[in-house]
Amino acid sequence: MKRQLSVNLNNLLLSLSEVIDLANPLTAQHQHRTAFIALAVAQRANLEPEMIENIFTAALLHDIGAVTVEEKLSIHSFAESNYDRHTIKGELLLEQIPWLKKISKTVRNHHRNYIYYY
Numbered sequence: 001m002k003r004q005l006s007v008n009l010n011n012l013l014l015s016l017s018e019v020i021d022l023a024n025p026l027t028a029q030h031q032h033r034t035a036f037i038a039l040a041v042a043q044r045a046n047l048e049p050e051m052i053e054n055i056f057t058a059a060l061l062h063d064i065g066a067v068t069v070e071e072k073l074s075i076h077s078f079a080e081s082n083y084d085r086h087t088i089k090g091e092l093l094l095e096q097i098p099w100l101k102k103i104s105k106t107v108r109n110h111h112r113n114y115i116y117y118y
C-alpha cells in the first residue's frame with residue numbers, strides 16, 4: 001500500500017529558508033527577517049492577499065542562489081560586485097519548481113529597483 005505524505009507548505013518554506021541561512025552565524029535568519037519586514041510593508045500597502053503571499057514567499061527564498069558560505073558572506077557584507085550570480089542561480093532553481101516558479105522573477109531582480117513580477 002502506497003502512503004501519502006501531507007506537508008504544510010508554509011512550514012516547509014519557513015524551514016527551508018532557515019536552513020539556507022544556517023550556513024554562517026552572520027547570515028542566520030536573514031531571509032526570515034527580510035520576509036517579515038516585506039510582509040509588514042505589503043500588508044500596510046493594502047496589497048491583494050495573493051500578492052502579499054508571493055512577496056513573503058519570494059523574500060523567504062530571495063538568496064537561495066547564494067550556495068556557498070563565501071557567496072552568502074560576500075552578498076551580506078556588501079562586498080559583492082556582481083549580484084547577478086546568486087540572483088540568476090536562484091531564478092533558475094525556482095523555475096524548476098512549479099509551485100515556486102511564480103516568484104522566480106522577483107528573486108532574479110531582488111537587487112534592482114522595485115518591479116512586481118506576478
Ligand SMILES: [Fe+2]
Binds near residue numbers: 062
Ligand atoms: Fe541577494
